[in-house]
Amino acid sequence: MPASVEIINTGNELLDGRTFNTNGQWMARRCSSKGLTVKRITVVGDSLEDICAAIREALSRKPDLILITGGLGPTPDDMTAKAMARALGRKLELNEEALKMIKRAYGLEELGSSREKMAWLPEGARPLRNPVGMAPGIMVEQEGTVIIALPGVPREMEAMFKEHVEPLLDQLSAGLARFEAYFLAYGVREADIADLLEEVAHKHPGVYVKTHPKVEEGRTYLEVYVSTMASSSSEARQKMEKVIHELSEGISSRGGSFKPFRPE
Amino acid sequence: MPASVEIINTGNELLDGRTFNTNGQWMARRCSSKGLTVKRITVVGDSLEDICAAIREALSRKPDLILITGGLGPTPDDMTAKAMARALGRKLELNEEALKMIKRAYGLEELGSSREKMAWLPEGARPLRNPVGMAPGIMVEQEGTVIIALPGVPREMEAMFKEHVEPLLDQLSAGLARFEAYFLAYGVREADIADLLEEVAHKHPGVYVKTHPKVEEGRTYLEVYVSTMASSSSEARQKMEKVIHELSEGISSRGGSFKPFRPE
Structure with missing residues (x-):
């Protein structure tokens, strides 16, 4: 804890x-x-x-x-x-x-x-x-x-x-730190991936995922934030890898696209 | 209330x-x-x-x-x-x-x-x-x-x-609104006017005064915020007038200066 x-x-x-x-x-x-x-x-x-x-x-x-x-x-x-x-x-x-x-x-x-x-x-x-x-x-x-x-x-x-x-x-x-990754999801709405998020959260309780709906020039998309606590970046990468893969697959299969993003 | x-x-x-x-x-x-x-x-x-x-x-x-x-x-x-x-x-x-x-x-x-x-x-x-x-x-x-x-x-x-x-x-x-005025005080520190603020607050409970210490290019000064609730700007002016006068006099007598200020 x-x-x-x-x-x-x-x-x-x-x-x-x-x-x-x-x-x-x-x-x-x-x-x-x-x-x-x-x-x-x-x-x-x-x-x-x-x-x-x-x-x-x-x-x-x-x-x-x-x-x-x-x-x-x-x-x-x-x-x-x-x-x-x-x-x-x-x-x-x-x-x-x-x-x-x-x-x-x-x-x-x-x-x-x-x-x-x-x-x-x-x-x-x-x-x-x-x-x-x-x-x-x-x-x-x-x-x-x-x-x-x-x-x-x-x-x-x-x-x-x-x-x-x-x-x-x-x-x-105690040597832990927070590691974060950001993604953008286009072509899906929060409601379309609510079941996917629930499934991922249930399978990977140590990794946190949150979506934020955004609008830019009339185009709506989702900012997806993924984070975990770990004692090193390699441990964090390992913990987050599967989650990111499942999100990417799930969003693609729902007709959307998913790509990494670097916030300001 | x-x-x-x-x-x-x-x-x-x-x-x-x-x-x-x-x-x-x-x-x-x-x-x-x-x-x-x-x-x-x-x-x-x-x-x-x-x-x-x-x-x-x-x-x-x-x-x-x-x-x-x-x-x-x-x-x-x-x-x-x-x-x-x-x-x-x-x-x-x-x-x-x-x-x-x-x-x-x-x-x-x-x-x-x-x-x-x-x-x-x-x-x-x-x-x-x-x-x-x-x-x-x-x-x-x-x-x-x-x-x-x-x-x-x-x-x-x-x-x-x-x-x-x-x-x-x-x-x-119920028809009330907040009216505000800002001032800058130079040449006095918060501790120098703590008694003045206490006196003013005690005499005029319907008017709120708060000081915020600021630093700009190494020079310290105070931002002074005065506000009251009133049903019109003339009523607010009347309530705040005496307080502003007492603050101005009090700060001058302590060797400081006091002037109106418009925040961004």
Whole structure:
């Protein structure tokens, strides 16, 4: 079983559609390509209750990892640390290591209360160094789930993901990675090959196939995505070979054509 | 209290990061600009259990509207109708109106089982005409919440949203709309104005203010977003005027500058 991840992205700007949830997609891509399964992405606003509920619900599904973005800054609507503490049933405490990180980031010896707020972490949490911004990240473990909160500013999130999350992903993935292949199918509709897809899925449970109907200049076709988890590309090729052959044969026999495709 | 919406987007391609969740953002933007509050966006994969759980959880929070995308097609991994039925405690039944829509869409008198599958809706549900694709949408009401499922293909979703969802949004919004203004603040950091933001939020609960730290060519600044719900632009202007004045004065007195900004 691949390790499982849930992602929680916070911020009103994600819920009113002003901002694309690029963080969610970026993190999901990274986790998946490392061989982990992202089970759910939840977007909630800047609300203590809503963030707390989302963390609690994610924890109840016992994923290996919960990744959270946003709400770590100094303003009053930044409340992820508080929501984490509440969801975990822990107190907030002034973390000395976090305090040092923040003083260093601002180049200040004395922090005001809004800056100091960023050093109040759930009991037992570890601050994560932010190499490009002010707010440290937060890492804490509860009942076998690692919970990591990173800032919502994409360049901060990405830098911290590479530094703090990727080593953990390598550990969780146990040497597996995701291998993918894309095909285009012309001359058949999804409904024409529904039985074929069911048959292939049943015969080869370790290989995932999904079709996406597309239209281009009035011509309809299917994009077919095939993927598997494997420890090497030769193992992946071996696992996917038969599936691709069966899809190709099945689509031909239904009067369609099937060819490899390289997405952008 | 503005009417509340939850959005559930389904599809493994959204969880492995292959595809941006453009549907979620697009729907959130439409609902927000009509004056509704989007409370949560949930992304789950093509799993009966996961879609069912997401619908059940959303229902338990009693929003006015739940919008679902994806999983309405003819392939075996399309299981939104089944998940809806299970979450609502209803049976699936062959809907005659849906059957007619699908026959018309394909131009066929006899549908195979995979095509007919799209006409099996939860008991008491209404099919929604799909003007550009094959699968009808699904509309059903339970305990004061309207639940609408639309296809995941963006051009189908958008066309059906305009035809079936927007009239409902107008009804739910009761004449309110969201009005927005953007500003840029230079020379102050978030931590410098955290107290000002708290004060303004406390004095003017009907107006929403949020800051977003940005960096451009090494220069840091804040994007400031101000919004309110109102029934006219003059009412909105009146509500936002004082807030904008207080922000401007507060930022100036802290040595910064504050000016209007038009986002792309």
